[in-house]
Amino acid sequence: MNPGARIVVLGKQGAGKGTQAVRLSRHYVVPHVATGDTFRAAVRSGSEFGQKAKHYLDAGDLVPDDVVIGMVRERLHRDDAVHRGFILDGFPRTVAQASALMEIIDPHPIDVVLNLEIYTSEVLGRLASRRVCSDCGANFSVTDNPPRVPGICDVCGGDVVQRDDDTELAIRRRLELYERETAPLIEWFEGRGLLTSIVGRGTPDDVTRRLVLEVDRRKIRPDVG
Numbered sequence: 046m047n048p049g050a051r052i053v054v055l056g057k058q059g060a061g062k063g064t065q066a067v068r069l070s071r072h073y074v075v076p077h078v079a080t081g082d083t084f085r086a087a088v089r090s091g092s093e094f095g096q097k098a099k100h101y102l103d104a105g106d107l108v109p110d111d112v113v114i115g116m117v118r119e120r121l122h123r124d125d126a127v128h129r130g131f132i133l134d135g136f137p138r139t140v141a142q143a144s145a146l147m148e149i150i151d152p153h154p155i156d157v158v159l160n161l162e163i164y165t166s167e168v169l170g171r172l173a174s175r176r177v178c179s180d181c182g183a184n185f186s187v188t189d190n191p192p193r194v195p196g197i198c199d200v201c202g203g204d205v206v207q208r209d210d211d212t213e214l215a216i217r218r219r220l221e222l223y224e225r226e227t228a229p230l231i232e233w234f235e236g237r238g239l240l241t242s243i244v245g246r247g248t249p250d251d252v253t254r255r256l257v258l259e260v261d262r263r264k265i266r267p268d269v270g
């Protein structure tokens with residue numbers, strides 16, 4: 046079996062993080078830890094936690110660091126993540142979250158931080174056509190990759206919908222927060238020798254091939270399995 050991996054995927058909204066993270070998690074047989082998916086599931090469940098998170102998500106604002114960090118800590122301490130690794134998608138988003146991540150996974154290093162690069166002009170079109178499964182989180186696009194049956198998820202049969210936060214206002218807010226809070230992480234990880242930037246353009250298969258090549262080149266973890 047593939048020996049696992051510890052990967053962080055960075056990139057602005059619409060860069061293809063979710064699509065590529067699902068593919069990498071299958072390839073390396075590791076859990077896909079997507080904080081946005083976890084928050085959306087909590088909102089759907091109607092729990093008190095979900096009701097609190099909903100305000101942040103709808104506005105396109107970041108959920109406070111201590112809440113997100115606590116959630117990721119709990120997830121990464123579970124057996125599958127400890128033994129096989131993880132693909133982190135949507136976390137970290139601030140320098141405080143990145144520092145907390147290093148502490149959470151200590152003493153095991155991250156293999157690589159993949160920075161999916163794309164122009165803002167390209168992501169706006171992608172976000173407008175993006176649809177997601179409200180049950181399993183699978184990503185679709187009404188223009189490039191529609192579900193086989195309109196409105197129904199190919200993977201699990203759930204409802205395929207537009208995300209509540211894919212409105213023009215919330216998208217603008219999220220991109221603004223990306224530039225202010227998350228873009229500085231590129232330098233932060235670069236300074237630690239962990240970052241690789243990959244062009245996010247092309248077909249999903251092209252991008253996956255580029256990412257896997259890069260991960261395999263950087264992976265130095267013969268002890269995991």
Ligand code: AMP
Nearest residue numbers: 080081101102106107108113135136138
């Ligand atoms: P995403 O699916 O990654 O675009 O995340 C959707 C929303 O969930 C974001 O706009 C935030 O409101 C919240 N969220 C997800 N991950 C984080 C994080 N690491 N820190 C703070 N808020 C987050």
